[in-house]
Amino acid sequence: MTPVGLIGLGIMGRPMAGHLLRAGHPLTIYNRTAGRTTELAAAGARVAGSPAEVAAAAEVILIVVTDSSDVEEVVEGARGVLSAVRPGSVVVDMSTISPATEKRLDGRLRERGACLIDAPVSGGDVGARNATLAIMAGGDPLALERVRPILERLGKSITHCGEVGSGQLAKLCNQILVGVTLLGVSEAIAFARRSGLDPEVMIRAVESGAAGSWQLSNLGPRILRGDFAPGFMVDLMQKDLRLVLETVAASGAPLPATALLRELFLSAQAHGEGRQGTQILGRVVERLSGAS
Amino acid sequence: MTPVGLIGLGIMGRPMAGHLLRAGHPLTIYNRTAGRTTELAAAGARVAGSPAEVAAAAEVILIVVTDSSDVEEVVEGARGVLSAVRPGSVVVDMSTISPATEKRLDGRLRERGACLIDAPVSGGDVGARNATLAIMAGGDPLALERVRPILERLGKSITHCGEVGSGQLAKLCNQILVGVTLLGVSEAIAFARRSGLDPEVMIRAVESGAAGSWQLSNLGPRILRGDFAPGFMVDLMQKDLRLVLETVAASGAPLPATALLRELFLSAQAHGEGRQGTQILGRVVERLSGAS
DSSP states (O other): OOOEEEEOOSTTHHHHHHHHHHTTOOEEEEOSSTTTTHHHHHTTOEEOSSHHHHHHHOSEEEEOOSSHHHHHHHHHSTTOGGGTOOTTOEEEEOSOOOHHHHHHHHHHHHHTTOEEEEOOEESHHHHHHHTOEEEEEESOHHHHHHHHHHHTTTEEEEEEEESTTHHHHHHHHHHHHHHHHHHHHHHHHHHHHHTTOOHHHHHHHHTTTTTOBHHHHHTHHHHHHTOOOOSSBHHHHHHHHHHHHHHHHTTTOOOHHHHHHHHHHHHHHHTTOTTSBGGGHHHHHHHHTTOO | OOOEEEEOOSTTHHHHHHHHHHTTOOEEEEOSSTTTTHHHHHTTOEEOSSHHHHHHHOSEEEEOOSSHHHHHHHHHSTTOGGGTOOTTOEEEEOSOOOHHHHHHHHHHHHHTTOEEEEOOEESHHHHHHHTOEEEEEESOHHHHHHHHHHHTTTEEEEEEEESTTHHHHHHHHHHHHHHHHHHHHHHHHHHHHHTTOOHHHHHHHHTTTTTOBHHHHHHHHHHHHTOOOOSSBHHHHHHHHHHHHHHHHTTTOOOHHHHHHHHHHHHHHHTTOTTSBGGGHHHHHHHHTTOO
């Protein structure tokens, strides 16, 4: 079976490594902070001392870190993937980062005879644990076919979105949709409460029609219960919205609701709620009207 | 069977009258503009010369008109429902109007021994034709039970939301959700197009996950095809958003995304697109960036 490398063992990377080991792939892992490797090592993973060591041992190298600068460090840093990648290898970046950075890194990998697939995911830590992630992939179609059997161990849907960077673009669209829909949910709940309508009855009355959304049915009830545990953290959403607005700034296209959304999440961060789930937006909107 | 009256024979009222006739209800109808009654008269409806005549003939009086002032005219105007309503009758207002107006009219009807149920609907003209409307009802529970068998001829779900006016409040929440979700869809599509991602691929990649909504799956493809036929007209959505902002203004609660939405639909109206479907919002957002 294809030897696989996995760099980044956070709440997403760790369960993914487990799925690959159980599928029988020889797996080499690396994490910037040591200690997260113990359990996986006991389950059969080889622990590398650097991204370069991972690249030397694997034909397919998955990266699951946080931001553009983290991926750049992993690929281009001292003892990075680039310094040891084998010709023919495919680097699959599953982090959510700048589409422009993915294009640049693909160019550098191609100079070494390798290439990059950007493959950000949606579905969160639950999706990573249950291998039900939706994977949005950009890059060379042949390279994607080569890594598809590996990605199928991690997710339930893999959509080829276009050239390198287009997976990231689709993910950013996903975040616009998730966030603005949640803002509508937050305002509808605030309106209901403020005007004396039971918001639980409201959700039941409208969710099966044209007002229906995943956000309403799944995060609406959490807002009503005051359950703000993440799910998906405000700080990470803000990073993604920053990527959206940076990406679109180059073309001068205004996205007023997305910009508003970022300001409101900024208010959550200002209240020390950056590590709460995105549904804290419900509280942010209620706070606008003087409710605590 | 209960004698029913129906006032307002627009694209919603006409098919509703048909369902009631087919169910065997003695039906008395009235429309401000004559001529719309011919077909229904041929099918067995009795045509009244005023709302008062409808009220004199019926025990349950459905009103299906447009705005608060229309309902006030029907109920309180010269030869209005109020002048002839029978004690024990129930007036069911299925228009989308101000919750405060419904409360006031209920008070006036109660002085005559009758009462009001507000029962706005979602599902549009298609829902009216197929009798699949979602009906959000507010008012006395016993009065609702009395008219429920009639409403069941018209819709697939009837939710009791609370006291008089709460059906309207739920409908306004529905409109906040519908509109703000559609704004997210419009921005995601604009972002995709502007950054070179195929928006059709994008919708397919994300619609089954946390970004999913009725608006994305149903109106997204229409935006992509440039199909702006209503569905639900911008002018009517603006009326409903005005009701939202008027209703909430009394309590001083800011709803920034809803307010933004109204401004953007105002731009559609300024471009002569008030009679297009709400999905014209996709074009409004693209126009912000200089695309036509």
